[in-house]
Structures are given as C-alpha cells and as structure tokens.
Amino acid sequence: MDRRELQTRLSGAANPFQRRVIEARHSPRGIPIRGLAGAKWNPGIGNGFYSGTPLETAINGALDETIDAAGDPAAITAASDRMQAAAADATGRAMVQLSGIRVQASTNFLVPSLRWVLAFGEVIILADDQRPYWQNNSRQEINVSMLTGQDGQEQRVRAVKSQEEIAITLAMLKTDRYEYALRDINNGNVVQSAMANFDMAFDANAALERKVRTLNTASIGSGGSFGAFTFTGAKASRVFVAHSFIDQSNLPATNDFVIDSTTLGLVGNPGGTANTTTTGFRKEVFDIVTWYSAAWGDSFREGPVSPSGVILVPSSDVAAIGTSLGLAAALQSQIAEDIKAHGFSKVTWLGREYTLVPDNTLAPGTCFVPMNRPLFQLFLKPGMDLEDVQTDKMNNKESRAQAKVWGFHAPAHWRVNGLRIRYRTAA
Secondary structure, eight states: HHHHHHHHHHOOOOOHHHHHHHHHHHTTTTGGGGGTTTOOEEEEEEEEEEEEEEEEHHHHHHHHHHHHHHTTTTHHHHHHHHHHHHHHOTTSSSHHHTTTTOOOOOOOOOOOOOOOOHHEEEEOOTTTOOOOOEEOOOOSSSEEEEEETTOOOEEEEEEEEEEEEEOEEEEEEOOOEEEEEEEETTTTEEEEHHHOOOOOHHHHHHHHHHHHHHHHHHHHGGGGGGGGGOSSSGGGGGOOOOOOTSSSSSSSBBBBEOOOOHHHHHHHHHHHSOOOOOOOHHHHHHHHHHHHHHHTOOOOOOOOOOOOOOEEETTTTTTHHHHHGGGOOTOOOHHHHHHHHHHTEEETTTTTTEEEEEEEEEETEEEEEESOOSEEEEEEEEEEEOEEEEEEEEEEEEEEEEEEEEEEEEGGGGGEEEEEEESSSOO
C-alpha cells in the first residue's frame, strides 16, 4: 500500500482505534511486522505433522479482522460485551477465548483424593456468632469424641448424661506458610505466577480431611469409630443399650471386619474365600455389607441402617473385583455384567447398586463403607477463617498462610454408621 492509499484509508477511519490499527498494519511507523517474516506460528498439530503459518501472515490477518470490526458498531458492542464477561470470569477461561489463544496446561503434581468427609460426615456451616452444642436426648449416658484445645491437636472422649448439653470445641487448622518473590527486575510483578504454584485452600481442605480421618480411625479408647461394640459395663461406653426383648445375638458385634472363616460363617458364606496375603477386593465384601445392614433390622427409631451405595476402595485395588469374579466364566453373574457394562465404577448386588470409589489415600487391603447416616458432624465457620499476608518489599518477598475454623464430634452410638473391611492379610 503506497502512502496515498494509506492516507485515504486513515482519513476514512471510523474512530481513533481503527485509525491506530490501520497504522499498525500498513505504516512504517507502526509495528515492525515485516521483521517477523521468517518466523513460524504453530497453531497445533494436523494430520500427525506439525504445520505452521508465517507469523507475519498470522498477525497481519488478525489486524485486518480488527480493522473491519473496529468500523462496525455491532461488532464493537459485541466485543465490549465479551471483554466485560472475560473481566468478570474468575477462572480466566473467558479471557483465553477472548484473546484467541489456546493454552495447553500441564502439571506433574499429584493431588490426594478428598472423599472421607463427604462420604462419612455431615458438614454444618456456622454463622460468625454461632457456637455449636450437642444434646443427649436419650435415656442413657453417651460417650462423645470431640476436640480439645483451640489447636485441635487432641481428641478426648467425654461422657454426656441424659438430657445434658455440651459445647462443641472449635479449633484453628493452620496451613504451612508459603513464601515467594514479589517482582523480577526483568519480568515485572511475578506475584500471580508465583501464587499459581500453590493452592492454600486445597491444602487446608486436605489437612482437614487428614485430621478427621485420623480421628475416626484412631483406637476405640482414643475416640475412634471402628472396632468392637461394647454391650456391657458402664452405659456411657456402650455403643447401644438394647431393649430386653431384643435377642442381641442377632446384632453385629463390631463394625471392623476381617474376612476370615469366622466372618464368612457369620454372614452365611462359609465356603467363601478367606484373606491371604494376595486376596483382593471381592464378592465377600458385599456379603458382609449386606449382612451387617440386615442384622440391625428395625432397631433404630430413625429407620434402618443401610449402605449409602458408596464404597471407598484403595485405588490400586478397585480392578481386583473383576479378577476375583472370573468374568470369562461367570457371565451369568450380575456383578460381572455390570462390570462389563459400566467398568469398575458401578456394581449391583442383591438389588442394591454400589459405586466403587477409588481413593489414592487409603492403604491397600482395606475398604470403608459409609451407611445412610453420618459417622460424625463437622462444623465450619468460614466467616472466621483467616489469611495472613506478610510483605517485605525491600527484600523482595512475601509470604502467606491460612487458618480454618473447625469443630468435630462423633457420638459413640454413631459408630454403627460406618464399616471397615480388611480383605487382605498384611504381608
């Protein structure tokens, strides 16, 4: 384009922005596009081969489109709407689309499964001025496992008398402190890129998940939830107090099972496969879950105890269900058919559908089964959570940490609402 054509086009610009883009596209005083003539822009892979477009062609094409749009009122309005939407999108995905850039992101950081609280707990969100209490409205004393101290490091068991109310202790759960540089003299402010390398909210949730599961899986004497049930002695320590008309031989004596000959006989499968150092997750797990639920009958005023339909299984053990059933020779099996149709995620046993959830935080050889009522209650008070930021500009560094308010309690009689099943003997 010669100088006269350029001047004619500039004089016909609809607005100053369109005029500047025309200059950038055609004027020697604009962006030195021609210096990029030898560069290649790679938009992706096509037909298995890298394909490139000369960068000069790519940029000039984009500028031509911008020039046309800058003179179109409807296009300007649409662009403005897109920019406002992109600015309001916290995920950044809309901004990526707006820029016409395709970003391929990848990370080699592995994250833990956070499923325990959702599977076994009831989460209660508190207002800033609310304090949780628990009332024993039964006729007996009941032991309650709860936190002690505002650091939440310890758990204690307290006997709560009939009709007594107790305050649930709240504690502060703190994350590690992260430190990062504020700026780079070559690249400017690098805070956002530094903060992209950590996720304190996720770390806080992971720490909370670890704390709660540690409390639940502690020994019974320390307030844990899995182990033999107590029927005699002090009533506060009993998991339940049965009416004299109930034949207690019907009721489960534990919620912590090992698949051995005794357990197999108990659940009506004496010919089943007992644990060895090589056995995996298998049909006998479903036998135990079915028997445990049925054995309680209608003992509870709240209704029957029944499986929630979820089983947390160590991620390396989930696929073993297919091997244990011998799929090639057991086509008549409903479980086999389900696995063929849905993979390892959903299995039907005696009319009940189970979802096998792979969990990479569980030790192989043991699975956990939540029932239809909570094993514990978890209290959160997000309005009182904290984030502490310390900035040292002279030394070019900043650090931050978070603290989360939480509380926990697990009445002893709620222990019936969860199962631990060990299906492999430790080597």
